[in-house]
Amino acid sequence: MKKVKEGDSVSLHYKGSYEDGTVFDSSETHGALKFTVGKGTVIPGFEEAVLGMKPGETKTITIPPEKGYGPRNEELLIEIDKKELPPDLDPVVGQRVEFSKDKQRLQLTVAEVGDDAVVFDANHPLAGKTLVFELLLLEIEEEGE
Missing domain, CATH: 2.40.10.330 (Thrombin, subunit H)
Structure with missing residues (x-):
């Protein structure tokens, strides 16, 4: 079975929450998230988390501010x-x-x-926060497909 690698376009469902469990965003609101791994269109910790995932796989990850929206300034x-x-x-x-x-x-x-x-x-609203994401990888479209 295929695993996500850099350059792949992926589609996934996610739920983002703070450490206390309060949900701040979810793909239920706006549909599955699609992005190309390695393009920098999502926060680094999110991108790193999908590497190696297989379609249908779920994962819960914790992203510190340094790999999220950065520290508050x-x-x-x-x-x-x-x-x-x-x-x-x-x-x-x-x-x-x-x-x-x-x-x-x-x-x-x-x-x-x-x-x-x-x-x-002017800080991003999620700057300085540790974020928890529940991920469900739906699909991988390999580079060049």
Whole structure:
């Protein structure tokens, strides 16, 4: 039976949770995940975990921040004066806000709301977290198929 190797395109179901068991993402929501191993389109720990898997095989893996979304970077906390924010923005802690500048889109999370300023967090929401994934490999499409 075929095993996943670098360059293969794979299709799998997954459930991602935090160490406490809280689910943050699942392929049940948006269908099976498809990617090519070695292209860097998924986090390194996820890519490494599928290597050697066979269709129909299940696996539970724990991915530390270094192989996931990286450590939290406190330098990515940005304080913006409320006067500089769009007038229709009513920021709430935890809210995800998208800003566009020079054709670039930036997703930020509201970290703190003060009287005169708002602190936004530009870290990925999963940065600094250890992630647990349950995987079920559905299919392997070998390179060149």
